[in-house]
Amino acid sequence: MAQDPPAQDLMHYEAMAQDALRGVVKAALKRAAAPDGLPGAHHFYITFKTEAPGVSAPPDLLSKYPDEMTIVLQHQYWDLAPGETFFSVTLQFGGQPKRLSIPYAAVTRFYDPSVQFLLQFEPPQPAEPPKGLPAPPTEPAAEAAPAKPAEGEAKIVSLDQFRKK
Template sequence: MAQDPPAQDLMRYEAMAQDALRGVVKTALKRAAAPEGLPGAHHFYITFKTEAPGVSGPSDLLGKYPDEMTIVLQHQYWDLAPGETFFSVTLQFGGLPKRLSVPYAAVTRFYDPSVQFLLQFEAPAAPEGAAGRQAEPEIKTVAEGEPAPADGEAKIVSLDQFRKK
């Protein structure tokens, strides 16, 4: 008895699920942007593709992380503005304030270590010309429970230790 080929998903359920889960990120950022700020010990590690369409920020900063970058929203972030399709935030890098704008579609991981909540997303398609990159981004790691940097500088962290294997 011959098997029928699997039906093609013309509804694109996987893409719909990814979009719905990115809505969780948007809602969390909207709560963080409220006048009360982040409640309790909540804070976010947000990883995104720096070459994804719509990502913007200082070229020196994004050039330092040619593939992926993780930002931490905890104590020192300013002007968090979650929109419908992207969010913007100002963080300090090297003691200088720098503004980033990130489309939700560019986010690949969202992690709140205070409650061990992790969402992972499929990476967006790489723009033309970016596929040939070989360099890995420089990532500073932060041990769990480590206090915020004393100099007020934002930290870039690797979330490999939190990935499900």
């Protein structure tokens, strides 16, 4: 007797769990943004994807960290503003204050080493083009400039010029 294949998760429980755990990050940042700041020895290492949609940082930082970046919120951070979908903070880089805005969806790791608390998240999925929109136009092969084939390579010939119009 054949076994039925596992049911497809149409509820997307894994995504819901990731969102709920990102709520822990948001709540921790809200406590850190309170007038008293971080209590006790608590501090945060927050790793995020720098190319995720919605990430905003100075271009020099984004070019230095083209994939992923970890920031530390401990003693020297300013204007921490946790919002509903992202947080903003000012940090010092090379002695210069720089403002970053990071969507919670871009966070891949949240760590408070003072209590060994770690949350890891799936990296954000690249944005898919909306369904129903036509594919971007491509240049017809007949209009492309012919490239000379290298020695031993096949030559590609466009047959468009021989077709009846």
